[in-house]
Amino acid sequence: MKTGTCRCGRRIFFNNHSCLACEAILGRCDECRSLTSFTSHGEHAECDVCHTSVHACENQNFHVCRSYVSDADKLCQWCQFTAVTPDTSIPQQVSQWATMESAKRRLLLELHRLSLPPYVDNLTESHPLSFLFLADTVDEQGNEKRIITGHDQGVITINLAEADSVHRERTRVELGEPQRTLIGHMRHEVGHYIDWAWAMQVDPEGYHALFGDPQAIDYSQAMDHHYQNGAPENWAENHVSAYATMHPWEDFAETANLYLDIMAIATTANDQDRAHFDLSPQADMPKLVNEILQIVVEASEYNCDLGLAPLLPEQLPPAVIEKLAYVHSLRRHDTAPA
Template sequence: MKISECQCGNRIFFNNIQCLACERTIGLCDCCHSLTSFTKSSDNTYQCDQKNCGKEVVFCSNRTAAICNSMILPESTQLCHWCEFTSVHPDTSQLENIQRWAELERAKRQLLFQLEWLDFPPYLGETGAEFPLEFQFLAPQTDDTGKQIPVYTGHANGVITINLMEADRVFRERTRLELNEPQRTLIGHMRHEIGHYIDIFYIQKVAAEKYAEVFGDPNAVSYGDAKDLYYKQGAPDNWAENYVSAYATMHPMEDMAETMNVYLDLISIARTANVFHYSKIDISPRANIDKFVQDTLKVAVVVSEFNSDLGLMPLLPEQLPQSVVDKIGFIHSLRGSNSNGDSPPTRPRFFFHRKKAEPQVQ
């Protein structure tokens, strides 16, 4: 999903703002929802180069701080629809806050773009109205005594909160080591937290029984008790036989969010491999899940070996147990049929009910 072609034929990437070959402007089109090039038509306006679009567009107002590369209709509000999901952003008087915010927006855009192309969750009218999706990116503050008030990354009632410090590589790596995690990334946070959102607003509404069968009944175990127990005892020794991570053993909802993270990782790897003609993996809603996982893990093994050649971390585990593949298969079965995952949805319409209010500055 993150690679496309400029009008000149050059390959372009998700976070590009300009084509290195022809200098055309590059970004996401808010109208046709493609990663594309734009041809300048006047001082401030550009034309989308996608044949089925061709709309006159201008920069999203977050572009100036290099936070966003989307292009929007001149008559629309000043922010693109991806930026509008952010309800609170950090104070931009400090340069490092802008840089960290920009990294979080990139990961958020990547997540929303992927879900939209997957038609997942499918648009279901106003079902999301109960929990409109919002993101808040918060920097830790200090109280009157100078003590730092921590920001907890998490999801509650449609609001995804991410600690701005997660965009600091040193902080993130230190936390990863403390928690003994194989990976800790911004896109991983996004994919995990959206798992909680989709869980509550979609999956528990349309497939509660099957959900309980696959992950366990989320209402049967108190979340607080499960959390206390996990931090006291840790995961059982044999967790890898049935779970994607040690953390997933804590509670059915964490299992679901961790599995969602891995599903979206796998789809992303498969799509990239397809775009580079390395493989032809079916990522459509009709794909056989066992074959999809096997084919994608074959790619992951090769990349992990490349990483090992350079002393980098493996991409993914080499194997996933069948019980985990079955959980992934359940999530896969809940995708809509409005897109095959390889091109923008036929009806680009975002599924989340979102707020139109001006974002607040922390």
């Protein structure tokens, strides 16, 4: 993640909300889109970069956001993507919501930076994107309504329980996943969004050649088959995960998830002056992947030193790199064909 700079010169990290050195208020300015410090003037504040007079995003009332906007009583650009928020009278749901919004902001910032798809704002009319953060409920008759995490035509639903680390770890073990994170869920689901809103608009032929034709395979049959029989033994030769073998849609979403993971690591490495990766749409993807994997091997060693999971797979087969290059190529289309 890119860092910002406080007016005192200290670096600002994504989750900081006040400067440890000069105690300035920190956050993201909706006007100039900087991660910066603000000068407080009672009711309002002034952005230290663009000097606009700003107010706290309305969601700061619930401590789920750190943005500042020019109009009072308005939501910031990031909070506006959330169509349904949890029940704010339940404190546990508010804290889970804050965890959701933090992961969502990280995701949207990355999509914005990569223009993948050409920023989601520009698809508002044809392919709007929104998020629903919902909890399982039980009605008066004792009927349970379970929320299924997933994507449907631009609407990403995430079960609030996924913000709970105990729930995530239990599910991870049950499903035999190497990792289960909130940002990973968001990247996977937005992968389905990119598939629907962009890949299918600009390059369906390239998609079919690599992932298969999703319309030719019945999704619910494919799901039943996957949960009954598991993935083929040689899945790692062509797929990024066992789950990706289930259906072309899941293959694309898992690949997009890994692409966003790789670009996030590369952005951090550049921002920390650790590397000078070319992250433009024209960048050579196989070369970039190989360079990032060297960082992954090193960082995974640090993780193992502390008993944590490896960062990402340390090797990727040529077939997966080709699929990653396809996701990357989607950034070279700046307008969809009519």
